Amino acid sequence: xxxxxxxxxxxxxxxxxxxxxxxxxxxxxxxxxxxxxxxxxxxxxxxxxxxxxxxxxxxxxxxxxxxxxxxxxxxxxxxxxxxxxxxxxxxxxxxxxxxxxxxxxxxxxxxxxxxxxxxxxxxxxxxxxxxxxxxxxxxxxxxxxxxxxxxxxxxxxxxxxxxxxxxxxxxxxxxxxxxxx
Numbered sequence: 728x729x730x731x732x733x734x735x736x737x738x739x740x741x742x743x744x745x746x747x748x749x750x751x752x753x754x755x756x757x758x759x760x761x762x763x764x765x766x767x768x769x770x771x772x773x774x775x776x777x778x779x780x781x782x783x784x785x786x787x788x789x790x791x792x793x794x795x796x797x798x799x800x801x802x803x804x805x806x807x808x809x810x811x812x813x814x815x816x817x818x819x820x821x822x823x824x825x826x827x828x829x830x831x832x833x834x835x836x837x838x839x840x841x842x843x844x845x846x847x848x849x850x851x852x853x854x855x856x857x858x859x860x861x862x863x864x865x866x867x868x869x870x871x872x873x874x875x876x877x878x879x880x881x882x883x884x885x886x887x888x889x890x891x892x893x894x895x896x897x898x899x900x901x902x903x904x905x906x907x908x
Contacts, residue, residue: 753783853904861893
């Protein structure tokens with residue numbers, strides 16, 4: 728049975744150089760705790776995941792630079808980083824709200840409203856105007872939500888060829904719809 732290294736040992740190994748195993752062990756040990764903190768304080772799974780990544784990256788930079796004075800207090804160090812990061816996120820959100828409140832009236836109406844409405848009839852005509860292979864790739868990719876590999880297998884072409892055809896088709900659709908490149 729393998730004994731897990733202590734926090735202080737992980738800190739020492741990370742601080743001594745590029746020990747990817749120690750960094751992975753730190754992530755395995757601490758990321759779930761950070762995610763829980765994020766879920767509790769941010770109330771969003773994606774935000775909690777982002778918090779975990781941001782805090783671990785910042786912690787690794789600090790540990791590599793030897794900025795943790797008491798290695799045995801790694802968990803407290805990370806908790807403090809979580810708290811400060813969440814406060815920064817909230818401060819940024821409040822600042823954006825204040826700016827929008829203050830300067831929102833000066834913004835063009837299109838910036839504040841929902842995205843522009845799509846002209847479905849025009850899009851339908853543009854899709855029908857594509858070459859058959861381009862149309863097939865676009866429909867399989869965006870309507871059927873199939874991966875490039877699935878589309879390639881169905882059409883008997885390479886995945887790279889699918890990407891090229893899709894790129895050209897999207898370019899042609901943009902031109903047909905009068906959208907900027």
